[in-house]
Amino acid sequence: MDEGGSRIRRRVSVRKRTRPSLGSIFAAPTAAELKPGDEKEEQEEKEMGAGRRRRKTVGVQPVESYDSEEDMFDDYDSFAENSFLAQLDDLEQKYMQLPERREHATDVATEDLCSDSIKHKLSVTTLDNFTELKTDVHTKNQSEYEDVSTESGADLLCDVPSSQVLYFENLQNSLNDLGDQSTKERDWNSSSHKTVNEELPRSSIEQPQQIDESSSTVKTSSDVNRKKSLKDHLKSTMTGNAKAQTPIFSRTKQLKETLLSEEINVAKKTIESLSDDLGPFYSLPSKVRDLYVQFKGIEKLYEWQHTCLTLNSVQERKNLIYSLPTSGGKTLVAEILMLQELLCRRKDVLMILPYVAIVQEKISGLSSFGVELGFFVEEYAGSKGRFPPIKRREKKSLYIATIEKGHSLVNSLIETGRIGSLGLVVVDELHMIGEGSRGAILEMTLAKILYTSKTTQIIGMSATLSNVEDLQEFLQAEYYTSQFRPVELKEYLKINDAIYEVDSKAENGMTFSRVLGYKYSDTLKKMDPDHLVALVTEVIPNYSCLVFCPTKKNCENVAEMICKILSKDCLKHREKEKQEVIQNLKNLSGGSLCPVLKRTIPFGVAYHHSGLTSEERKLLEEAYSTGVLCLFTCTSTLAAGVNLPARRVILRAPYVAKEFLKRNQYKQMIGRAGRAGIDSTGESILILQEKDKQKVLELISRPLENCYSHLVQEFTKGIQTLFLSLIGLKIATNLDDIYHFMSGTFFGVQQKILLKEKTLWDITVDSLRYLTEKGLLQKDTILTEKGLLQKDTICKSEEEFQYSFQITNLGRASFKGTIDLAYCDVLYRDLKKGLEGLVLESLLHLIYLTTPYDMASQCDPDWMIYFRQI
Numbered sequence: 001m002d003e004g005g006s007r008i009r010r011r012v013s014v015r016k017r018t019r020p021s022l023g024s025i026f027a028a029p030t031a032a033e034l035k036p037g038d039e040k041e042e043q044e045e046k047e048m049g050a051g052r053r054r055r056k057t058v059g060v061q062p063v064e065s066y067d068s069e070e071d072m073f074d075d076y077d078s079f080a081e082n083s084f085l086a087q088l089d090d091l092e093q094k095y096m097q098l099p100e101r102r103e104h105a106t107d108v109a110t111e112d113l114c115s116d117s118i119k120h121k122l123s124v125t126t127l128d129n130f131t132e133l134k135t136d137v138h139t140k141n142q143s144e145y146e147d148v149s150t151e152s153g154a155d156l157l158c159d160v161p162s163s164q165v166l167y168f169e170n171l172q173n174s175l176n177d178l179g180d181q182s183t184k185e186r187d188w189n190s191s192s193h194k195t196v197n198e199e200l201p202r203s204s205i206e207q208p209q210q211i212d213e214s215s216s217t218v219k220t221s222s223d224v225n226r227k228k229s230l231k232d233h234l235k236s237t238m239t240g241n242a243k244a245q246t247p248i249f250s251r252t253k254q255l256k257e258t259l260l261s262e263e264i265n266v267a268k269k270t271i272e273s274l275s276d277d278l279g280p281f282y283s284l285p286s287k288v289r290d291l292y293v294q295f296k297g298i299e300k301l302y303e304w305q306h307t308c309l310t311l312n313s314v315q316e317r318k319n320l321i322y323s324l325p326t327s328g329g330k331t332l333v334a335e336i337l338m339l340q341e342l343l344c345r346r347k348d349v350l351m352i353l354p355y356v357a358i359v360q361e362k363i364s365g366l367s368s369f370g371v372e373l374g375f376f377v378e379e380y381a382g383s384k385g386r387f388p389p390i391k392r393r394e395k396k397s398l399y400i401a402t403i404e405k406g407h408s409l410v411n412s413l414i415e416t417g418r419i420g421s422l423g424l425v426v427v428d429e430l431h432m433i434g435e436g437s438r439g440a441i442l443e444m445t446l447a448k449i450l451y452t453s454k455t456t457q458i459i460g461m462s463a464t465l466s467n468v469e470d471l472q473e474f475l476q477a478e479y480y481t482s483q484f485r486p487v488e489l490k491e492y493l494k495i496n497d498a499i500y501e502v503d504s505k506a507e508n509g510m511t512f513s514r515v516l517g518y519k520y521s522d523t524l525k526k527m528d529p530d531h532l533v534a535l536v537t538e539v540i541p542n543y544s545c546l547v548f549c550p551t552k553k554n555c556e557n558v559a560e561m562i563c564k565i566l567s568k569d570c571l572k573h574r575e576k577e578k579q580e581v582i583q584n585l586k587n588l589s590g591g592s593l594c595p596v597l598k599r600t601i602p603f604g605v606a607y608h609h610s611g612l613t614s615e616e617r618k619l620l621e622e623a624y625s626t627g628v629l630c631l632f633t634c635t636s637t638l639a640a641g642v643n644l645p646a647r648r649v650i651l652r653a654p655y656v657a658k659e660f661l662k663r664n665q666y667k668q669m670i671g672r673a674g675r676a677g678i679d680s681t682g683e684s685i686l687i688l689q690e691k692d693k694q695k696v697l698e699l700i701s702r703p704l705e706n707c708y709s710h711l712v713q714e715f716t717k718g719i720q721t722l723f724l725s726l727i728g729l730k731i732a733t734n735l736d737d738i739y740h741f742m743s744g745t746f747f748g749v750q751q752k753i754l755l756k757e758k759t760l761w762d763i764t765v766d767s768l769r770y771l772t773e774k775g776l777l778q779k780d781t782i783l784t785e786k787g788l789l790q791k792d793t794i795c796k797s798e799e800e801f802q803y804s805f806q807i808t809n810l811g812r813a814s815f816k817g818t819i820d821l822a823y824c825d826v827l828y829r830d831l832k833k834g835l836e837g838l839v840l841e842s843l844l845h846l847i848y849l850t851t852p853y854d855m856a857s858q859c860d861p862d863w864m865i866y867f868r869q870i
């Protein structure tokens, strides 16, 4: 009895000691609370339609060095009564008399100490059909009990990442859909609050009415009721569990679990010994292979995947860049390497992806693996993500992050001295390192990892890499490439009504293929001058088709235009399911539906761009993936890795907005054509006008664009932000170290190409000087060969001295508040002025203070309106 009780009390005392004061919670953000790059991500999020928030600064949770014990009680002290824990002890005394129930009940008690959300998360489901999975989970918990109790109970009790809860919910929904009668009879609302441990015989759950009644006094305050209900729930669950018979678990399940942990132990040893014998599945338990068959239908690896995974450099954990055409199956290799790291080397893994939508797609794809194999899948995108991440002792975490959130995560790990816990970092679409300020953030992230952790392996992949040598030098990585593509991709161009095949051997890069056979009336020609309907009706409704359009508005117009011309027969194709899609979309937005989608969905057509909310997007993507919708008109964002392939991809014009297509963009877009395992071939058709012919011929024949560092070009969002964070996080604080850091960046590798007129030393010195003059840094002490001099000592030549720098308050606030350094001083001045006197006569002053400067610079206010308002 005391064992369990004392364990709980001990945890409480730890919590009390380490819990931050209210003051510190509400104090100005510290350390990794406010992360560089979040604003940019907002932009991207907006772009992908995943969020519509606007703000000048971004607040994140306070930084604490959470350990798993703290997490267990996180958020609870705030609403539980002081006597709550004492009552818990009483309850233990009362209901845990039977020694054989002790462990089980303690388990439940501690679980119930967790928030409703955690309970909810742990309440896998109560469906009969799902008992197997729950039993599985419970068995795992039981088998882990030893570790849990001797360490901290962390893995059982800590925050299950929402991503994995989603997995359970999805499973629950799909089981629900099966329409099992017994399922229907259940009350879902109530069952959703049950814990895994409540999956016990009904008789044992229907219990302690007396205790409930006697202990609960009626109070009017809702708060008190909340506390009471928690307490009652606790009591009732504990009593129920105390009386319950120990559930009988399937022997087969238990055996499977034992086998899995045995296999993992063997795999750990194999991987440590660097043996050539890779065991049942690339040093992983055979269960992983089974899961790939079960969840992804992948029975066998492609030859290149096998070769890549068995490379010596990969076995030796060297950094690796690999490049294959789109749909080549790159992700699977990365996933296997990630699983080796999580399961065998017992380290956390970070996967960086370019967009929120892709992170979400990956989360849902990998959550099932996490549940089955015992690791956490954590989302770092949009508003999701905790800094620093929860420290877990047993299970490892796979963080799936956008570029910006990945950077913040790495910053927080460095700041808390935990960067070594990151065993592997995988970067998908590595070529994005050459794209503007997002590229600069990716570069900073990787450079910081390289500088601070010698044990973290970095793997980058892309379908569109050109100057790989530079990247190899930066990442100190090996390179693997192959031209493998499981489904052949045929490229076509359409000029007027003739179709040409792209042919590198032909004199002008193309050969005539055919003339479009579709008969157009004069009216139709006016409506559809590019013969889009002729092209799409060769494919839909039986196969899927993507039409890339230059703008969002164009997506909508093209979708409508196509539907006006399409035969009414299309309406009959999967009619009922399309109506369901419409209904589901309506449900998402309180009964209303975009009039364009209302007209196009019955034809199986929809637009896909950043104007959709993430829920709408998911719904439409699902309908498209299952063939209910057969045509998407979309913008280029869909090309960046969202797995929605099509039999035919049509590029409406060789433009993205007003910019002429880049080779990389073209490759990514046409790469969506040809579905592995479904299509035997994929086709792309680029529609062009005579005037663009020459440019297009160059586009299809020239090599991919090189990628170049944007670290210095993106001055305030690049090198300036980097230096501030290096000094703020104490990664490098003196001139010498900072210069050394810079030499190891992608810019350092390309400096001679990018900025010939200046040396890297000069660039470093100039940037530090600029930050110092701006009041973001201050020189601390001066280190000379003769010793330390005071900071105000005048020095003649920078080279003679080694400055040590400190971040100022303004610098820290800017770095942590993700403020663009271009206007951090203006913002500070404005806020300071606001402190002197806030004009509340009208809303004008408040609007001024809360309008981001970059937004303000995009519009040209009519000052007379303001004048009249005042």
Ligand SMILES: Nc1ncnc2c1ncn2[C@@H]1O[C@H](COP(=O)(O)OP(=O)(O)OP(=O)(O)O)[C@@H](O)[C@H]1O
Pocket (backbone or CB within 6 Å): 296, 297, 298, 299, 300, 301, 302, 305, 324, 325, 326, 327, 328, 329, 330, 331, 332, 462, 463, 641, 643, 671, 676, 677
């Ligand atoms: N060995 C395999 N056998 C069968 N299918 C596979 C295999 N490997 C990958 N696939 C499937 O091929 C499809 C494309 O794979 P993946 O998304 O990994 O390609 P990619 O190279 O990352 O493409 P992109 O550059 O477009 O992101 C996926 O549906 C994946 O499940």
